[in-house]
Amino acid sequence: MLEDKNPQRTSLSELGEFKLIEHLTHQFKINHKSTILGIGDDAAILTPAKKSIVVTTDVLVEGVHFDLSYVPLKHLGYKAVMVNLSDVYAMNATATQITVSIAVSNRFPLEALEELYAGIETAARIYNVDVVGGDTTSSTSGLIISITAIGEVEDDKVVKRSGAKPNDLLVVTGDLGGAYMGLQVLEREKEVFKVNPQNQPDLSMYTYIVERQLKPEARKDIVELLEQLEVKPTSMIDISDGLSSEIIHLCKQSNVGVDLYENKIPLDPQVISTCEEFNIDSTTIALNGGEDYELLMTISQEDYPKIKANPNLSVIGYITEAERGMHLITRAETKVPIIAKGWKNFNETDSE
Amino acid sequence: MLEDKNPQRTSLSELGEFKLIEHLTHQFKINHKSTILGIGDDAAILTPAKKSIVVTTDVLVEGVHFDLSYVPLKHLGYKAVMVNLSDVYAMNATATQITVSIAVSNRFPLEALEELYAGIETAARIYNVDVVGGDTTSSTSGLIISITAIGEVEDDKVVKRSGAKPNDLLVVTGDLGGAYMGLQVLEREKEVFKVNPQNQPDLSMYTYIVERQLKPEARKDIVELLEQLEVKPTSMIDISDGLSSEIIHLCKQSNVGVDLYENKIPLDPQVISTCEEFNIDSTTIALNGGEDYELLMTISQEDYPKIKANPNLSVIGYITEAERGMHLITRAETKVPIIAKGWKNFNETDSE
Numbered sequence: 001m002l003e004d005k006n007p008q009r010t011s012l013s014e015l016g017e018f019k020l021i022e023h024l025t026h027q028f029k030i031n032h033k034s035t036i037l038g039i040g041d042d043a044a045i046l047t048p049a050k051k052s053i054v055v056t057t058d059v060l061v062e063g064v065h066f067d068l069s070y071v072p073l074k075h076l077g078y079k080a081v082m083v084n085l086s087d088v089y090a091m092n093a094t095a096t097q098i099t100v101s102i103a104v105s106n107r108f109p110l111e112a113l114e115e116l117y118a119g120i121e122t123a124a125r126i127y128n129v130d131v132v133g134g135d136t137t138s139s140t141s142g143l144i145i146s147i148t149a150i151g152e153v154e155d156d157k158v159v160k161r162s163g164a165k166p167n168d169l170l171v172v173t174g175d176l177g178g179a180y181m182g183l184q185v186l187e188r189e190k191e192v193f194k195v196n197p198q199n200q201p202d203l204s205m206y207t208y209i210v211e212r213q214l215k216p217e218a219r220k221d222i223v224e225l226l227e228q229l230e231v232k233p234t235s236m237i238d239i240s241d242g243l244s245s246e247i248i249h250l251c252k253q254s255n256v257g258v259d260l261y262e263n264k265i266p267l268d269p270q271v272i273s274t275c276e277e278f279n280i281d282s283t284t285i286a287l288n289g290g291e292d293y294e295l296l297m298t299i300s301q302e303d304y305p306k307i308k309a310n311p312n313l314s315v316i317g318y319i320t321e322a323e324r325g326m327h328l329i330t331r332a333e334t335k336v337p338i339i340a341k342g343w344k345n346f347n348e349t350d351s352e
Numbered sequence: 353m354l355e356d357k358n359p360q361r362t363s364l365s366e367l368g369e370f371k372l373i374e375h376l377t378h379q380f381k382i383n384h385k386s387t388i389l390g391i392g393d394d395a396a397i398l399t400p401a402k403k404s405i406v407v408t409t410d411v412l413v414e415g416v417h418f419d420l421s422y423v424p425l426k427h428l429g430y431k432a433v434m435v436n437l438s439d440v441y442a443m444n445a446t447a448t449q450i451t452v453s454i455a456v457s458n459r460f461p462l463e464a465l466e467e468l469y470a471g472i473e474t475a476a477r478i479y480n481v482d483v484v485g486g487d488t489t490s491s492t493s494g495l496i497i498s499i500t501a502i503g504e505v506e507d508d509k510v511v512k513r514s515g516a517k518p519n520d521l522l523v524v525t526g527d528l529g530g531a532y533m534g535l536q537v538l539e540r541e542k543e544v545f546k547v548n549p550q551n552q553p554d555l556s557m558y559t560y561i562v563e564r565q566l567k568p569e570a571r572k573d574i575v576e577l578l579e580q581l582e583v584k585p586t587s588m589i590d591i592s593d594g595l596s597s598e599i600i601h602l603c604k605q606s607n608v609g610v611d612l613y614e615n616k617i618p619l620d621p622q623v624i625s626t627c628e629e630f631n632i633d634s635t636t637i638a639l640n641g642g643e644d645y646e647l648l649m650t651i652s653q654e655d656y657p658k659i660k661a662n663p664n665l666s667v668i669g670y671i672t673e674a675e676r677g678m679h680l681i682t683r684a685e686t687k688v689p690i691i692a693k694g695w696k697n698f699n700e701t702d703s704e
Contacts, residue, residue: 036404040605041513042442042590043408043503052388053405056395057451057485057500063492064455090394099409101498103416133409139496140415146453146487146498148409151395161393238394253392 009109012138021136023110024117028124028131032096034152035130044132046097050152056087057149062142069193070186073112075214076145077119083240084149085127085218086293090238092159092223093151097132098124101146103139116145127220157232159297164235164254168298170317171233171307173222175266176243177282180289181274182206182213208270216293222312229306233297244287245340246296248326254298257324260317260338263331287328288341361461364490373488375462376469380476380483384448386504387482396484398449402504408439409501414494421545422538425464427566428497429471435592436501437479437570438645442590444511444575445503449484450476453498455491468497479572509584511649516587516606520650522669523585523659525574527618528595529634532641533626534558534565560622568645574664581658585649596639597692598648600678606650609676612669612690615683639680640693 015023021039030038037045060066060080068076081098088095100120104113113136124131129149189201203210219238226233235254237246243265251258265286275282298319299307307313317329326338367375373391382390389397412418412432420428433450440447452472456465465488476483481501541553555562570590578585587606589598595617603610617638627634650671651659659665669681678690 037512042439042588043406043445043501045443045505045510045512046405046407047403047507048400048405051399053398053400054395055398055449055451055485055500055502057453057487057498059453059455059487059489059496059498061455061489061491061496064490087394091397093395097407099407099500101409101411103411103413103496133407135409135411135498137411137413138416139413141493144411144413144455144491144496144498146409146411146496148407148451148500149395150407153397155399158397160389160397236394 008111010111012104012106012108012110012113015110017136021134024113024136025131025134027117027121030130031128032130034096035132038130038132039134044097044099046132046150048096048152050154052153052155052158054088054091054093054151054153054158055148056084058083058087058147060145062144067190068143070190071214073115074119077116078123078215080145080147081120081123081127082216082218082293084147085129085220086238086240088149088151089219089223090236090295091151091153092157092226092233092236093153094223095127095129095149095151095220097130097150099133099148100131101135103137103144105139105141105143108143127218159233159236161235161237161250162253164250164256164298164319166256166319166321167301168234168319169301169304169315170247170258170260170319171297171299171313172243172266172294172316173219173312174292174294175268175271176239176292176294177271177285177289178209178212178268179216179291180285181271182209182211184278185210185274186213206270206274208268209274213291216291218293219295222295225310225312231299231303231306233299236295236297239292239294239296241290242288242341243296244338247338248340250296250298251326255322257320257322258317258326258338259320260328262328264314264316266314360463362463364456364458364460364462364465367462369488373486376465376488377483377486379469379473382482383480384482386448387484390482390484391486396449396451398484398502400448400504402506404505404507404510406440406443406445406503406505406510407500408436409498410435410439411496411498413496419542420495422542423566425467426471429468430475430567432497432499433472433475433479434568434570434645436499437481437572438590438592440501440503441571441575442588442647443503443505444509444578444585444588445505446575447479447481447501447503447572449482449502451485451500452483453487455489455496457491457493457495460495479570511585511588513587513589513602514605516602516608516650516671518608518671518673519653520586520671521653521656521667522599522610522612522648522671523651523665524595524618524646524648524668525571525664526644526646527620527623528591528644528646529623529637529641530561530564530620531568531643532637533623534561534563536630537562537626538565558622558626560620561626565643568643570645571647574647577662577664583651583655583658585651588647588649591644591646591648593642594640594693595648596690599690600692602648602650603678607674609672609674610669610678610690611672612680614680616666616668618666
């Protein structure tokens with residue numbers, strides 16, 4: 001439990017709001033030329049180097065999006081930044097600034113918030129974004145983190161969800177289902193811990209999938225790779241809710257259909273073995289498990305030679321006319337309609 | 353209580369997250385040329401007309417910043433936008449876009465969120481800002497609203513907190529203390545209601561101050577007025593925490609002192625009469641009561657003729673060298689150091 005991990009406890013009420021914000025944010029360095037003024041005024045001042053900027057916001061709520069009994073606060077801070085940067089990269093943009101707002105109850109000591117901000121600072125440093133503003137306030141119950149991310153992009157480089165065309169290739173980065181299976185392992189260990197708190201969990205068999213859950217990485221590298229390869233996707237979205245759900249978003253907003261090939265969906269061996277252990281179908285997990293923060297895109301057929309050999313990019317299907325609908329072509333070569341479940345409702349639909 | 357006011361109740365779980373967001377946000381119209389893409393993709397796309405943009409964020413938490421037993425949800429939505437726009441105007445900028453994130457527990461029916469969003473929509477329409485993004489998620493307890501506001505400003509027009517110079521005039525807009533006294537009246541009525549729920553409160557004597565609390569207006573008009581008057585303040589801040597606290601911010605960040613004249617602080621007659629009724633000193637309220645969302649600025653002496661006749665602007669003091677310190681010159685012509693209390697801790701220090 002959180003409290004047990006913090007021998008030193010400084011009550012938040014010992015500092016005032018202003019001192020708390022100053023204490024937590026003084027470590028943030030300004031690196032971008034486009035950041036003229038960061039934290040400390042009514043608003044931050046930015047002069048974006050490129051003509052278009054992108055803005056996105058996401059909230060993480062304790063008890064809904066994370067469980068502090070197994071999520072270290074440093075990882076949580078890191079992940080909260082990733083969740084937002086992932087949306088910026090999904091526009092084919094470069095992330096440049098974030099604002100961070102925290103609502104937190106008094107049960108958290110200052111040292112806990114320091115951990116959280118250390119994770120935010122690490123993410124901001126590694127991904128080269130400036131933390132330019134924020135708000136820290138009390139909450140009547142748990143911890144809520146709201147981050148807004150800003151990015152820059154050349155007008156002609158921006159990629160929306162709505163540009164997919166029939167015959168485009170459906171391409172996904174990395175592999176899928178890991179974050180969801182990592183969550184299953186952590187939830188199982190939590191139950192074991194409840195029964196026997198002396199039990200030391202052995203997670204060595206699950207390091208990859210647990211890391212996918214606790215410390216996802218947004219695919220900044222893919223935006224850079226696409227630039228190098230001189231490939232501009234026709235549409236793109238990040239995978240936060242599961243492949244099915246994101247495919248449906250792309251297809252609906254582009255007014256197209258899709259054939260998705262089950263045997264092409266990239267799975268890590270650890271996802272496959274853990275699915276076997278949990279007796280769950282790995283395709284179901286890849287389709288409906290969320291939080292992988294990979295990028296799903298469509299690419300014109302003529303760009304295929306440029307991406308063909310790349311280990312980061314898997315072609316998993318083809319865009320069709322809208323009338324053809326959205327289907328999964330199974331290994332048995334049957335056609336199954338793609339339905340959005342979303343990972344939050346996943347347990348309810350597990351048996352299907 | 354909230355539930356009693358809503359005969360029709362549609363559970364949030366009846367809609368999914370996507371349908372809920374779509375339902376709540378479909379009313380938002382895009383008006384700004386600089387908004388290229390609003391809600392519905394991974395991020396919004398903006399092309400600011402001016403070189404500099406400003407970004408600010410604020411969170412409102414149920415039970416900390418508002419009490420739904422007397423705050424109508426429509427007003428709350430309106431106020432949540434004002435709180436953020438006020439920070440944009442304090443930079444001498446034009447507000448152009450906002451993102452709105454809501455975390456809400458299942459005890460709120462859909463109709464309650466519709467009210468909240470109606471208030472947000474009204475504010476956005478009147479103040480001409482586009483709602484370009486957001487997130488709606490569940491919360492384990494109350495309602496949390498996190499808004500990020502974006503504005504535009506010419507490089508040479510932006511006003512920070514740090515530019516005040518000795519001999520500058522200290523100027524405030526509107527009048528002070530109203531929002532805090534409105535809160536006192538509402539809190540008193542809540543206690544009366546608890547004892548006798550049949551009692552219909554008569555707030556007709558307090559309409560101005562109750563409105564200052566429930567439906568504040570950010571001073572967009574002042575930014576426009578300053579433009580017309582061709583006055584660029586040397587520093588500016590919005591008054592969210594009370595005059596004392598904001599004066600201290602300006603002076604510290606500008607490295608100056610101040611002489612503030614008690615007899616110059618603008619008070620509405622309703623604030624004065626209600627302070628008498630509550631037996632509280634009105635200067636204390638003006639100094640430490642918060643949430644007025646007026647603008648506090650410093651103006652070069654040579655600009656005095658331009659602002660002299662203006663009923664929106666009151667000169668309340670003079671900037672001095674830092675060594676002179678920060679003082680209130682009372683009506684009795686004694687010098688009292690200015691101390692930040694902030695409205696949140698105000699009850700504790702009331703007796704001083």
